[in-house]
Amino acid sequence: MPVIHRLSDLLVNQIAAGEVVERPASVLKEVLENAIDAGSRAIEVQLEQGGVRRIRVADDGCGIGRDDLALALERHATSKIATLDDLEHVGTMGFRGEALAAIAAVARTSITSRASGASHAWRIDGSDGSLAPAALNHGTVVDVADLYYNTPARRKFLKTEGTEYAHCDDMFRRVALARPDIGLQLSHNGRVVHRLPPGAPAARVAALMGDDFLQHAREVSAEGGLLRLTGFASLPAYSRASRDAQFFFVNGRFVRDKLLTHAVREAYTDILHGSRHPAYVLFLELDPAGVDVNVHPAKIEVRFRESRAVHQFVYHALKRVLAESGAGRIDAQPAAPPATPGSGFGIAANTTRYPSAGTGMEADSPPSHAGTRAWPAAAPQQGRLAMDSASRAYLDFAASARLPAADAPSPPLPDGDGAPPLGFALAQLHGVYILAQNRAGLILVDMHAAHERILYEKLKTVLDGRPSIQRLLIPAVFSVGAKDMAAAEECGEILASMGFDVGAAGPQELAVRSVPALLANAPVAEMMRNLLEELREFPASEVVTARRNELLATMACHGAVRANRQLTIPEMNALLRDMEATDRADQCNHGRPTWTQLTMQDLDRFFMRGQ
Incomplete structure (x- = not known):
């Protein structure tokens, strides 16, 4: 029978290397983290052939003393923890003390270091452990060459030089994003790729993620108890097809955590299409005792002691930031000179300031003196729509929103704090844009x-209470198949809770007798067919809970004003005011932007004014 025996130290280290040293990027990660733990203020990385031929990392940290150099290459030898209490309060990037030993077992490794106050540096050869004096001004240089030279089977699993370099570059970016206070430089095959001076977090993010990301991102800053979340989260318009621009750090350590990923994804649920992915650089800080970083060999996964609290904090912090309207952050610019009658493009007369649409307007009762169609109803904050107050609000609005005479002079655009962020409507372009x-x-x-987002948010608010019902004077009758008939019967209570009164009008016909007041002008038959299709596909209980918002999004899409509908100036202004008062109004339900700003500087630059 087989005899139990001890494994050699070299074989033990090579086995450990299989967990710790997956590829050159893994080596770079471990060495960079050691440089950070050494208190470095400047780190230089040199790569050759994607890191397979050589990885050289030089830092200006505290250095390693002569007597400690040999211990640095032994397994489970570290200066970072000494007791179980230290392990439960880890404040350094590394702590296990096995990375350098594993690296030295599968690559030609040397460490040159000069400790603070030492007369000169010392160099240790990882292959035989020999020590020799060396020349070095300060800090430490770790040189790792010929990765897997002695384990050719492992080397065969490495990819092309370009692929391995890409992984190293990604690893370098993670460290650089986590520590903007440290100067970092990366060279590959003698060419400098990144030269990053120490500076503000925003400058570091712009250097590595691009100015475009920063221009399309919201700054995040939230605190709650012992938790703090900072960083930048992109708007949906900057969404990507992959997760390659997602960086989440916990106490400065890059992690891929399912709980955090889910919290972020949930925060984007209402504003991002399901097949797209947000871009973000986020930093979560908490008491080290509240997170266990000792759950993965590469330390890329963590476990939170209060996981639900962390999830809710991240979710709500991001959701609040993403819900803010960008209109409130438009940089204040001097107002343009008021247009004079008969000059310019002939639209100055339409710059009159109109009052806000207020709380609600019923689309089916336009006053005779206005001569225009009203904007669909808006829900009051308490989530209930009172028909009498809504009607009064509409009449008040319409009475005060008469168009000025064609030859009447136009008052100047209000300036100062009274001017609304999205301004006042001038015209409608091709029935699509305001x-x-x-x-x-x-x-x-x-x-x-824009209207789709407004309706969606109002529908969510209304459904939380008792939805206001709009009875149809003539029921909408349409033909359906047997499956839709069955779905309407089985899901009658769900539809009723949303404000729909649906019943059979014949063997293959349905009649809709009432709809939610917010959707009084929606194409009833088309909307109902889509709702029944979703109700057929998913169990009723799931639709009411997890899929409720998707159902409401479908309703909002059908209820929103369609292209080529001509709006009056009062209707356009009512929409602008509703946008300013609506959460997440910068994007529609599918993540597309709803508005954009062209400043006077942008226009002057385009027309080369002043050049």
Whole structure:
């Protein structure tokens, strides 16, 4: 029978290397983290052939003394922890003391270091452990060459030079994003790729993620108890097809944690299409005792002691930031000179300031003196729509929103704090876009996308209470198949809770007798067919809970104003005011932007004014 025996130290280290040293990027990670733990303020990385031929990391940290160099290459030898209490309060990047030993077992490794106050540096050869004096001003240089030279089977699993370099570059970016206070430089095959001076977090993010990301991102800053979340999260318009621009750090350590990923994804649920992925650089700080970093050999996974609290904190912090309207952050610019009658493009007369639409307007009762169609109803904050108050609000609005005479002089655009962020409507372009003037310049609004978001948010609020019902004077009758008939019967209570009164009108016909008041003008038959299709596909209980918002999004899409519908100036202004008062109004339910700003500087630059 086989005899139990001890494994040699070299074989033990090579086995450990299989867990710790997956590829050159794994080596770079471990060495960079040691440099950070040494208190370095400047780190230089040199790679050859994607890191397979050589990885050289030089830092200006505290250095390693002569007597400690030999211990640095032994397994489970470390200066970072000494007791179980230290392990439960890890404040350093590394702590196990096995990485250098594993690296030295599968690559030609040397460490040259000069400890603070030492007369000169010392160099240790990882292959035989020999020590020799060396020349070095300060800090430490770790040189790792010919990865897997002695384990050719492992080397065969490495990819091309370009692929391995890409992994090293990604690892370098993670460290650089985590520590903007440290100067870092990366060279590959003699060419400098990144030269990053120490500076502010925003500058480091812009250097590595691009100015475009920073321009399309919201700054995150939230605190709750012992938790703190900072960083940048992209708007949906900057979403990506892959997760390659997602960086989450816990106490400065890059992690891929399912709980955190889920919290972020949930925060984007209402504003990002399911097949797209957000981009973000986020930093979560908490008491080291509240997170266990000793659950994965590469320390890329963590376990939170209060996982639910962490999840909710991250989710709500991000959701609040993403819900803010970008209109409130438009840089204040001097207002453009008021247009004089008969000059310019002939639209100055439409810059009159109109009052806000207020709480609600019923789309089926336009006053005779207005001569225009009303904007669909808006739900009051308490989540209930009172028909009498909504009607009064509409009449008040319509009475005060008469168009000025064609030859009447137009008052100047209000300046100062009284001017609304999205300004006032000027015109409608091809029945699709609204053009508005604000203090900064020109606003372009996708009216369908904007109205879809407004309706969606109001539907969510209304459904939380008792939805207001709009009885149809003539029921909407349409033909359906047997499956839709069955779905309407089985899900009658669910539809009723949303404000729909649906019943059979014949063997293959359904009649809709009432709809939610917010959707009074929606195409009833088309909307109901889509709702029944979703109700057929998913169990009723699941639709009411997890899929409720998707159902409401479908309703909002059908209820939103369609392209080529001509809006009056009062209707356009009512939409602008609703956008300013609606959470997440910068994007529609599918993640598309609803508006954009062209400043006077942008327009002057385009027309080369002043050049």
